[in-house]
Amino acid sequence: MSGRDTPGADVEPGAAPVEGPGSGNPGRRSGELNAVELVRWGWRQLTSMRTALVLLLLVALAAIPGSVVPQQAVDAFEVSQWQDRHPKLTPVYEALGLFSVYDSPWFAAIYLLLMVSLVGCILPRIKVYAKAVRARPPRAPRNLTRLPDHAAYRDPGSAEEIGKRYAAALRKRRYRVVDTDVDPDGDVVVAAERGYLREAGNLVFHLSVLVVLAGFAMGSLLGFQGGVIVLKGGGFSNNLTQYDDLNPGSLWSADDLQPFAFTVDDFTIDWYRSGQAFGQARGFASEITYVEDATDPDAEQKSYELKVNHPLSIGGTDVFLIGHGYAPVITVRDPDGEVVYSGPTIFLPTDLTFASFGVVKVPDGLEQQVGLQGQFYPTYGFDMETGPYSVFGEAQNPFLSMVVFTGDLGMDDGTPQSVYALDMDGLTPVEGTGGAQFRMDLAPGESADLPDGLGTVSFDGIQQWNRVQISETPGKLVALGGVVAALLGLLGSLFIRPRRVWVRVKDDGDGALVTVGVLDRSTGAGGGEEALEGILEDVRAPDGAAGDERARPAQEEDRP
């Protein structure tokens, strides 16, 4: 801190001392340490600025792996793909917690240590600060010209009057305490101080870091996040069974779910039909109707336009629209015409034109288990080079193209499997004419026979679906409030310039020798010389009489 390397100044209130507790320089520590001393010494080390710095750098370092290795909480699918590609590394990474760095014990250890250090650092500083606020400015050092910014000049006026002028000027410049005193040598001494709020800002900033962390912890322990795909015209009621995926915090319980329900009444997409972004969506929105409490038969029905960047909040739960796509309505019949599979089948978009990929699984009802897998093109196009593709995201000329597999779908052994992909282990592709894989190409309303007289498949129509994300993030306002407070504290801490000014007026019969010293105690941001110049200017201004002898701020050569 600037106070420490300036001769003649005492240590800044609340600053980490140079020696002894909190300094990181445990002065003498020879001989045997007994247990208490050892603990004290350890605590001092932990709460030193140096340790804080090292821990901060460690946090930064520890955060890196999480940006390189895919994270379970961010993209579970990518994690499993990565694990398939690196069978050797996976157990090692797993043991190190590298797939969930930010929940791992070692990451927690670092930031908890940092927080302990922070508390240990902040509490004593608050105490010191509370005292310093009430204290008078410290006595003037004997030799003001040893301060980094100082001026000395002769003034024909009387010492007392000069002192008064300075006191007035300093008050006007909003120095908080201005003391005028006559010291034992008979010199008039003015001492002033300003910028107390800097340290307050610093304390607020550091305390707010704790608040943010508390808010963040609330969110990850008590919150949850889930996703569900809802067909246009379909509905959702908020209970566990309805979610496609759910990612709850460790202290969250399903009883906390708010009993709301909603239906997706309408869904519209605003397509760019020309220009630079032809075929992209300008936006999309769902008209939904919801009730806050579905258990209450009299609950009021409300409607909302749900779109990206405009979530719906119900109680503490937020509902987001994050994606959409097509679900071809597919029916599979056995040779007798009995329906064995029917319904809108969700296909996942693979590109901006909404060419989509999906599967149909028919485990029962046919002679063999049958899996269909294929592409859906909302606006079909064909090109000799690239093959079939989708021209446009809107369903203007929809087309479904699927290949057929038979064998074992792998659905009976109880292991969970994706509804969006076939488990190929037990399946064999069905060949068509000429050795190529058998493929069924269908436009809406068309149907085709499965090979070997297995049955028929018809493409009956298209529905749209919405992907809705539902989450509860308790503590988000705590975290936000914390960051805002931190920012305000930070501004105070960085831009309030704590400053001490001393003026010594020595009356030597023939006028007075005035020395002014400024100690700028901000972290070396400078600015002391401007302050000095300003004060000298102010003192000169009121009566302008004292003429030209009023000196400029001292350069090296005009030291007395």
Place this chain on the structure above:
Amino acid sequence: MSNEAWETLSNQAVGFCGILYFLALVAHLWQWASLRKVPVATASRVAVGAGAGRSPRRTADAWTEAEVADAAGEDTRRRVAMGERLGIMLTVLAAGAHFVALLGRGLAAEPARVPWGNMYEFTLSGSFFVTLTYLVLLKKFRLGWLGPIVTGFVVTVLMVDVIWLYQPVAPLTEALNSYWLVIHVVSAVIATAAFTLGGFTSILFLLKERAERKAKAAVPAGDVDPVDGAEAPVVRGYLARVPDLVGLDRLTYRLHAFAFPVWTFAVLITGPIWAHEAWSRYWNWDPKEVWAFITWVVYAAYLHARATAGFKGRNAAILALIGLATLWFNFIGINFFSTSSMHSYA
């Protein structure tokens, strides 16, 4: 004007401002080449021995006209002064053209939007803010000596941008279409610009510190300088004319003290608010966020280092540069390595 016309205007303005920046660079180099004949003023000598703790005036100007005229004659004085003025004037003009380029980009999109929808545009905006920040602070902090570095840097960045990152104008994707984009990105880009300038001054600090150490080692304390009989060894060339170490350190701190809260606002306030609206989670730990956080923590460490005895000066400057490395990596590296946008710079 049609969209195509705006886009063409923007492209032409980029080329034009690149040329202007280059000319500004040449003017500055000419200025500094002319200054080489002028001996370094006493103020920028290395302080050695006792009493070195206090430095003379910290913001010593790189040169004064009188000094130059005395040492090398009226002709050189005119050349030096003209080089600087010309350089700054050209930089101002270049910044104007740069602004037109951004404006054209924004108006070329249908509907019109802020000009930072992709890497090309981010880089275009980022480099503009570097120039703007430099020009705004030029008078206040007497930054004339940064001229060659800033213009050289911006020219290089623009070249990279146009050659490798160019993308035709396109509307914003849905998630980007929010006023938070404006607030979030403006603040992030401004902070980036100030951190970048702070990085320049940190590099200069380190170079100058090394040069002074070498000079000191070459002339044992107490010996007389063989060149002009003065007691202190001399650092020569460009480095001698940038502010002294205390001044550089201070300037670095001020730039960071400005940039850090702005970065905090961008990354830890507006970023999470927007992420919450668009993606349903205010903090996702996705790579971009992770690196923004790392940058924040490293700069917090820089501010700590400056307040910790033993870490001041050199170590703090190194930390500032590490911070800058993480920042640029996030700005450029992550976009390249971790998204599917391989086609985005075709």
